[in-house]
Amino acid sequence: MAKSLGDVVIDIEKCKGCELCIDACPQETLALAPRINQKGYHYAIKVQDNCTGCNNCALICPDAVITVYRKIVK
């Protein structure tokens, strides 16, 4: 069975801290950063190294600031 290993890159300066990705991630991979970005928002960051590359976070992110990578491991 193929196993997938994922990762996400977040454009933190464009993130608005809406938390939708955090809520949508089945892996609890994401959380808000304690710091704020230049727009004044606490931005999303990766806090666990368990991303499966399911793409949920990117789909739900209104600001299209999440890029998702997935490596198919045979």
Added chain:
Amino acid sequence: MAKSLGDVVIDIEKCKGCELCIDACPQETLALAPRINQKGYHYAIKVQDNCTGCNNCALICPDAVITVYRKIVK
């Protein structure tokens, strides 16, 4: 059984000769006059003395120019 005897009075100068009353009269009591009125219309007239006072002609007359009388004969 009560028998009704009817009659109609037509305001011929306001009649527009649309013939709807003629068509609606079950008794064929009415017809268009050969002459025209001041507005240029052939107007409706009574041509038979058999009106039952059923009121159909007055109901259908768009111009409300027919007055109907009905005498209830016991």
Added chain:
Amino acid sequence: MGELKLMKGNEALAEAMIRVGCDGYFGYPITPQSEVIEYLSREATPRTGMVILQAESEVASINMIYGAAGAGRRVATTSSSPGISLMQEGLSYIAGAELPCLVVNVVRGGPGLGTIQPSQSDYFQATKGGGHGDYHLIVLAPYNVQEMVDFVKLGFELAEKYRNPVMILADGAMGQMMEKVVLFDQQPRKTEFPEWATTGKPKDKPHRVVTSLFIEPEVMEQVNLRLQAKYREIEQKEVMFQTIDTEDADYIFTGFGLGARIAMKAMEIARSKGIKVGLIRPITVYPFPYSIYKEIAPKIKGILDIELNAGQMIEDVRLAVEGKVPVEFFGRMGGMIPDPESVVEHFEKVFLGGK
């Protein structure tokens, strides 16, 4: 004297509508005046029973106003530039049917969707053009929040006196800013309605018809003549303007609404430089105070007109002075606000040969 308050122009206007005993308000939200319907939605009905209805559009609003005003009620609507454009047919009908009502335009920059920042670029629409046919709105131009309140009362008085729609021609700044304001006391709502109002056919009297349709040109001309006679009367009796320091003035600054405020400041600056500037502020822009300009023209060297548009009221000023004195213009557009220093600078350039 009434209460002294610090109020936003839009809310002060809404409060004045309640206090003047308005029976109804029909409107559609648009920046920068949505606070009017919001304030009324919160405040009005519980206090006086005034009916507040958010219409589906400005076209609907103005026609609701037509119906309600035709029933003899005190009713008002408010909007901003694009919304007022949509009301032009309705306004022409209201003027034609001679219905009193109050319409407020809190002007923003145009044309088109433009910008929501303050502007005065609907002067022509309000005073000349707008809808089709020969008609006039009575147009009041407030220059502070106090007048946003006062002109609601005055507006209804004029509207009802002349059976004519009245417009308050404000601008985004008048609506959004807070200033001190003295409110008049609550007036009761009317319980008697004019003879012509369609409140149900009175027994043994002819039915009432509210209409602007007069298909026979002979009749329509008579209606037009009656309307024109009314406008001449309004032009005779209802002109309002303010002058400051015109007695010794060599030059006149002029403007309405926000333009006038800026002109006043510019005048102060000019006076402080020893230039004798006076000010004329039209308060009614229809009827326009032609006579005061005409009167003053021979005594002065020039007029500088300040507007937040490309130059609209200036045509009326020029019509008034008939070339007897040069009339120059300073304006900013698109929501930009002229500042008094640049006004004076421009003045010096065009009148004093400064460069």
Added chain:
Amino acid sequence: MGELKLMKGNEALAEAMIRVGCDGYFGYPITPQSEVIEYLSREATPRTGMVILQAESEVASINMIYGAAGAGRRVATTSSSPGISLMQEGLSYIAGAELPCLVVNVVRGGPGLGTIQPSQSDYFQATKGGGHGDYHLIVLAPYNVQEMVDFVKLGFELAEKYRNPVMILADGAMGQMMEKVVLFDQQPRKTEFPEWATTGKPKDKPHRVVTSLFIEPEVMEQVNLRLQAKYREIEQKEVMFQTIDTEDADYIFTGFGLGARIAMKAMEIARSKGIKVGLIRPITVYPFPYSIYKEIAPKIKGILDIELNAGQMIEDVRLAVEGKVPVEFFGRMGGMIPDPESVVEHFEKVFLGGK
């Protein structure tokens, strides 16, 4: 030279739209111009493929025009006074987005529903006010059926040259009457469209946006300045007027459209009485031919302006002559037509002291 025909103004106008290679017409019926859409519905599509759509309202029509003109197509709409009032928001958007198109107002008497008889009472609306914001339509005023045809062509040329909406300001009589007319030959429809038109994003070039929204006042002001510069250019280059016998004239009769025809006849009568009258007929009412009046003012004793309204163009005439010569007015309203004899009578009364 093209065909000589006897044609109704409205139908001649419609025929000219087909021949000029119009891509589309969107309109809503209203007297006295419904023949335009009727003629087009019969004739246009089979001949040139031109799209004809009866819209659900004038508000819809003008916004369909916006869309179609934004796609770079030659499109037109027509209506009469109340319908044109409903288009004011749309017109302001079109002017703001700088879209070329042709709008025809076959004016009837107002205000309100008024009368369907001819009138010129939408002059202010067409030339000054109308929609919100500082903008101008280019306004052509035909005075016979021939010009109803010619101005369709001219109108599109000007519209496309300046990316500006053009209005033909006619009146009920221009639309309804039949006169001789020479038609120009059928022109092919365009197959290439302007760079700015939204026809699908070109590969490797930026996408096109048609908009009138410029939320930042700094940007909006730049847009306004560009628009104003364009209007100044139009005022420089596109003024059109006709003069007759002005060289030796002591007096000038003036008017546009039907008013000018009546003025011409009145001029003949006056000349036959030995009074030296000349005529000025503005053909473009925006841009208005101020300079010709200004030029002639010092040479004459008076101007009589003839309009089918309460006196609207007269303001422009007065602005032009700046009091250098008296400007008097003769008009009828509500669909009534001034007759040339009364014009002369009025002239004698006001200028020659006749009573």
Added chain:
Amino acid sequence: MGIQVQEIPINPEIVQDENLLYCKPDTLTPKPFHYCPGCGHSTVHKILMEVVAEMGIQEEIIGVAPVGCSVFAYDYMDVDMQEAAHGRACAVATGIKRMMPDKFVFTYQGDGDLAAIGTAETIHAANRGENILVVFINNAVYGMTSGQMAPTTLPGMVSTTSPFGRDVHTMGYPIKVSELLATLPAVAYVTRQSVHTPGNVRKTKKALQKALEYQKQGLGFCLVEIVSNCPSNWKMTPLESNKFIDDKMIPYYPLGDVKVPEVK
């Protein structure tokens, strides 16, 4: 025409006040209708005013006339009336009713007025459940402006702006106003009637009366659609136009109640 007809004089025994069965109601002014011969508009004016007379509400009702052939409705209906801008009758009626909720308010509108330019005002008044009566004359054409296509013009029907017949693919389908409005929850009563036969005239009158009764009860928006004719623009005699109603209009616009108030 060539046939000689002989006019019969009235029978003075019958034509007496006490035998009066029907005459033009007092709620109509004496002014003769300007409508074309056989036009349903005047029939509807007549029965509407009969209902007003019978309910005794002449002094309590305010009408709104449209722009359309019935623009002069106020010349005939002897009740207080307002003339609305084209399509805006429902907005005008809303203004009136909101100011005077205890009065009866009705609009009288054609299909161009109500279903083309007035679509938004009609739908929103209906959706708000404005407690008014809308009398809607569906004659499948713009009568007043001489025969252009209306939103209700039948598929294939010729009009001056559909000279090759209404093509539903480019011009859309005839709108079934009654069915459309009936879907809105605040609409109380919707019925489609006609006045092309005496029987239908009776039913329509009944419908108008019901609607006004419902208004009295405060039930909300009531629509009485009346399938009608336009002999002049259909280019038919009045009798032919009535046949067209039977043959073409009613199959597309079936008569009867579309929505009735729930009994509470």
Added chain:
Amino acid sequence: MGIQVQEIPINPEIVQDENLLYCKPDTLTPKPFHYCPGCGHSTVHKILMEVVAEMGIQEEIIGVAPVGCSVFAYDYMDVDMQEAAHGRACAVATGIKRMMPDKFVFTYQGDGDLAAIGTAETIHAANRGENILVVFINNAVYGMTSGQMAPTTLPGMVSTTSPFGRDVHTMGYPIKVSELLATLPAVAYVTRQSVHTPGNVRKTKKALQKALEYQKQGLGFCLVEIVSNCPSNWKMTPLESNKFIDDKMIPYYPLGDVKVPEVK
């Protein structure tokens, strides 16, 4: 907030071009959205432009932006666009499509724009079967003008113009746009979707794609209604607003297809 979180660096083994699963589509401009945090507008912009990219029609599609929060849609969607007057997007789209029947045309409209001021234009474009796609964002409020009642505001829901809650008796019922338009014969496809969960985002994207396919086939008017949020004016966090969608909006506005094209 007090909890310390530790940012984990990216895994360079995975973050490589060949593993790229998802990124912002090319059909969006680089400009950051101006929408409030968590607003569904931007989500819909994103997936609509994804569909355009996937269908390869960036050069063949023309969009119409409304007046509403999405007034600047053209700043983000990298396709030719026109900005329509408030409510008139369907008329503008009609003008465009009639001139260029071979191009794709869509409008993007809010509930105030489409269902209040634009009622007539929307209904008539739908009734004519204009071959366009209407993307309709139902967020039950006027977002742009800061929270006034919309035609779709729920019963009892508080807004700045219904401060005591929407009273259906005076303000009318929320209009179910999808159901209303689906009754018109020339309407091909009507579906109601949402973007408040990843699964719904997927479905909505599918719906948008279908609608554009139908347009290619010339089937007529397609409406994709998207039940969305307005955290700012609902005065909720984005997550609360999504819960409100589940708890209140969807029960009133059920998701799913309302009308699908008949298979011919």
Added chain:
Amino acid sequence: MTEEAIFAGFGGQGILSMGMILAYAGMIEGKEVCWMPSYGPEMRGGTANAITIISDKLISSPIISRFDSVVALNQPSVDKFEHKIKEGGVLIYDASNILKPPTRKDIQIYGVQGSETAIKLKNVRVLNMVILGSFIAARKTVDPKAIYKALESVLPERYHHLLPLNQKAFEEGMALIN
């Protein structure tokens, strides 16, 4: 030369085309012409009229209120226009249709048996051509030949078989004057 005429009667009597044919004939003769119909809902009342002006010179307003000549085919038209004729002008009416004939003394009045002539020709629809014949005989505004040519242009091709009948009607109408 200027002729300011109005043709008036019931709708359906061919009023509008009468004026139009005259205008067309004027155009054929190289004159300035202008034809202006009544329009709008007054037509619901069943009456119609068309002002027709033929002139050597530029034509002022197409809508005028005093006429050189009036053709009236029904009573309301006689009543309405009799008093709008200039002194010395002409009024032609269809005597078959009018109960209250005109009475002015300062104009020329022709009551012609138009309808009867048309009935004689077995086509009531040519009444307008009969009357137009009388009009031309009385006014000589254009040459009859121009009228015949105009007829050809105004009448749609599919009705061209009716040209002879119309010409006949016109001639009969001319004969009714003198």
Added chain:
Amino acid sequence: MTEEAIFAGFGGQGILSMGMILAYAGMIEGKEVCWMPSYGPEMRGGTANAITIISDKLISSPIISRFDSVVALNQPSVDKFEHKIKEGGVLIYDASNILKPPTRKDIQIYGVQGSETAIKLKNVRVLNMVILGSFIAARKTVDPKAIYKALESVLPERYHHLLPLNQKAFEEGMALIN
């Protein structure tokens, strides 16, 4: 005396009420006052500002582009307004929130620890009162007493239990200057 000030920061930082309280205080002292918020969709971007003018004389435009004093609670506001301060004017910013501090030499600049002070007071929502305190200390536009009175009027009754906290915050803010 005329003070032309602008208060700017993120929405939610109490920017608008800061200006409003100042305006109210000005009114209490019998001055001319004018308060003008930024409005419209730029607020979607998350920033807000309010111009507040206090003067002995008639106030000209409520919208001005050069200021005597600027209060900036976030970086964009510092960036935007630093260069709109008149020579010799004042810029007050919340030092806790700003990465790139202002650099002008011809104005007085106060970077105050507003957020920290508010946190110390256990309520971040009083940040605006802290900063207003600093503003008054620096500018002396009105008497602090007028501010306290204004607070009473501006704050809805149901929040009056927070008056002492707000007053405290204001005082702490004043103390941050000097």
